[in-house]
Amino acid sequence: MNRAPGDGLSAGEVARRLGVAVTTLRSWHRRYGLGPDQHEAHHHRRYTRQDLSRLEVMCRLTGEGMPAADAARAALTVHPLESVERPRTGSALSARAGGGNTIPVGGAGPEARGLARAAMRLDVATMSSVITRMIGARGVVHTWDHLLRPVLAGVGERHAAGGGLVEVEHLLSRTISETFAAVPRPAGAPTPRTLLASADEEQHTLPVEALAAALAERGHRSLMLGARVPPGALAAVVGRVGPTVVVLWSQAPATAAAGQLNGLRGTPLVVAAGPGWPRDGLPPSAARPASLGEALDLTLRWLPTAG
Ligand code: B12
Incomplete structure (x- = not known):
């Protein structure tokens, strides 16, 4: 206009x-x-x-x-x-302002409600400042658990209930990615020992981006391959870099073929992260964290202490 x-x-x-x-x-x-x-x-x-x-x-x-x-x-x-x-x-x-058209955030706090409202308005500046402020004040893990996860789950709920909100989901996801990427990576850190990727044909990446940002807060760089990494490409990178930890994210069973983990056998710690992976049938050595905090702790245990 x-x-x-x-x-x-x-x-x-x-x-x-x-x-x-x-x-x-x-x-x-x-x-x-x-x-x-x-x-x-x-x-x-x-x-x-x-x-x-x-x-x-x-x-x-x-x-x-x-x-x-x-x-x-x-x-x-x-x-x-x-x-x-x-x-x-x-x-x-x-009295509280109405509006009707809201994203449910359960019992999450006022910041989550604010983020949900900003997401509905496609207000990127506010989304970004709410997320950045909480990361600065409480860290990545707290921000993921108490701000981002409730709003993402709420978007998923609304979408599943009636379709729509695709533009909200995309803009929110992109803003979250950008804020995680803006968490300063430690300068001069040695070659990353952690490889992060989403499984073959898996488009969901935010959880591994959260882990990369949380590791950065603790002084560790990681190598992020992002979405839809074919098993051959993953094995090739592992062969070249020889990481200590590989985290492979699967959001849904459709992307959780256990064979993808076979090419990672020489890696000291393999983490099969995300709700997609089946309960049975994975290599017994693969770790199965239940949360971002747990995935972070597991990974940190295998990395040299950051100076
Ligand atoms: C954002 C989003 C997208 C974005 C992703 C952007 C991005 N860069 O990641 C886009 C738009 C690309 C997308 C695409 C699709 N999506 Co989507 N998406 C979502 C949404 C809203 C959030 C995803 C997310 O980040 N979840 C992470 C947290 C919030 O959820 P969680 O899995 O419960 O996480 C907990 C555990 O996994 C555990 N955990 C265990 N180990 C670890 C390790 C780490 C490191 C972490 C962080 C956590 C963790 O702790 C987490 C809490 O922190 C969800 C809704 C939802 N409830 O998740 C739908 C959702 C996952 N998508 C869904 C679907 C169906 C799709 C599409 C197939 C849609 C389509 N028709 O194209 C495609 C997927 C195509 C593909 N092959 O991958 C469904 C999946 C249903 C299912 N189980 O099969 C969901 C649940 C929505 C719904 N209710 O229908 N999506």
Whole structure:
């Protein structure tokens, strides 16, 4: 949309611009007074640039996990209403913003709800800042378990229930990949001793990207082959690099042919990670972690202490 909001934007235009539902805008207006500043009787309300700025603050803060009432208060402080009486406080302000179109995150905290909202709005900047902040404050493993996993599982749940949300899933995945890749890799570390890959035809990679970032936090580089690694290619890299640890991710049984692990026999630690791998039929020496934390601990046990 090219028109500047000089003449005012309709609620639909504002909703599209901000990536929220029109019903959410109405609810923010009704509950918190974050509506169009100027309102002429018998005319549709038009949102000015000032109104839009206020709503942008509201979106950013709720995206970062701030409760809607607090975010509204902050938005009104940054860009106060000039010509309209500031509406109600108290019980109306403590109500939560609706929107209906949400990703379930179970009992996860406000950051997860904020990330889920930002993902629904396709708001990459907020997604990225929420994830980066938690990684900085709590580390990769905590961020994976308490922020990313609940939101990813919620996206999967919504998708399985009714299809759709593919664009949300893609953008969220890409943003997670980028934030993991931005975790600083230790400079001058020796050749990586850990090889990370997703199984043959396996497109899911985020869990191994999480492990690479968690290892980097502990001072270890790893070699990441990424998605859909054919067994021949995996064996070739193992032959060239001679890693101490190989982690192979399978998300679903369709990509979990046990034969892929055969070419890894000379590797001291082979980790068959992910829910795809069968309970039986894997080489007995293959480790089967139950979580990112466990996969990290297993791997670290085989690596020299990082200096
Ligand atoms: C993001 C995503 C994608 C992205 C992946 C992007 C990327 N770069 O990874 C894209 C869009 C590519 C994708 C594609 C597909 N996807 Co997908 N996807 C997901 C989603 C939403 C998250 C995946 C994820 O990272 N999960 C990781 C965590 C959140 O889940 P977890 O497996 O429960 O993890 C725990 C354990 O594995 C354990 N663990 C044990 N060992 C280890 C080791 C380590 C290192 C770690 C970190 C954890 C760990 O701890 C984890 C918790 O931390 C899931 C939903 C879900 N619930 O997972 C669907 C999901 C996995 N996908 C699904 C499907 C069907 C597909 C497609 C087939 C869709 C299609 N029709 O094309 C394709 C797959 C094609 C292929 N051959 O691989 C299904 C799988 C169903 C099944 N079991 O067979 C799911 C469950 C969605 C659903 N409910 O239907 N997907």
